[in-house]
Amino acid sequence: MKRQAVDTAGTGAREPEQPGVLIPWVRRYNLLVTVIFGGRRGALNSTLVAASGARSGDAVLDVGCGPGVFAGRLADAVGSGGRVVGIDPSAPMVEYASRHAGRAANCRFVLTSAQSLDLPDREFDVVTSTFAMHHIPEAHRRTALAQMYRVLRPGGRLLIADAFPSGAVTPRVTRAMARMMSHGGARQEMPDDPMSVADVRQYTGALRDVGFTEPRFTDVPPWTRYLVAERPTA
Structure with a gap:
């Protein structure tokens, strides 16, 4: 039976038929994040917010916002004069985010996917996507990046972060993390290098193709690598 499209924010955005890997179990996801990052996730979020360049008064789009x-x-960083829109293709995630983070007047959440954005051109100063790009079907990732470029204003900044364990992490832990982060614990064949599905360096060519500046990469041990790129001003 075909799943009916949903609009949870009254924007006209509709849930796509093939949004990618959906994570419906919000509380389990939150527990998973706690286990993987321990007490480091708050510090990591602060690092990524700073790297995104989001500042007071900015409009920010968070792609694959999860909970x-x-x-x-980000809403704290842009203040009352700014605004944040979070999007996710998982209805439970959007509902949870709307009940919790969505309490702030400058933050709202929309059920849609990165490759099917129904948002105006040049609407945002910053676009972020953290631990989400690998959930988008590989065939649609370039389209998703093109959509992010489209909604960014000239001079706007893109930040993409994903899992990338340091060399100190054992292969067994790496594979377990890759399975959980990439596919919600589903049983399936894993590649020889399981973290390759999340390595943000894979987007370099697509970013160039859609018009972004050359991406810059930074590692945040023990679990994260992020890239930053801009939409040129001319």
């Missing part, structure tokens, strides 16, 4: 924790941190 809205990072979007909430």
Whole structure:
């Protein structure tokens, strides 16, 4: 039976038929994040907010917002004069984020996917996506990046962060993390290098193709690598 499209924010955005890997179990996801990052996730979010360049008065789009924790941190950074829109293709995630992080007047959440954005051109100063790009079907990732470029204003900044364990992490832990982060614990064949599905360096060519500046990469041990790129001003 075909799933009916949903608009949870009255924007006209509709849930796509093939949004990618959906994570419906919000509380389990939050527990998973706590286990993987321990007490480091708050510090990591602060690092990523700073790296995004989001500042007072900015409009920010958070792609693959999940339960809205990072979007909430962005909302704090842009203040009452700014605004944050979080999007996710998982209805339970959007509902949870709307009840929690969405309490802030400058933060709202929309059920849609990165490759199907129904948002105006040049609407945002910053676009972020943390631990979400690998959930988008590989065939649609370039489209998703093109959509992010479209909604960014000239001079706007893109930040994409994803899992990338340091060399100190054992292969067994790496594979377990990759399975959980990439596919919600589903049983399936894993590649020889399981973290390759999340390595943000894979987007370099697509970013160039859609018009972004050359991405810059930074590692945040023990679990994260992020890139920053801009939409040129001319």
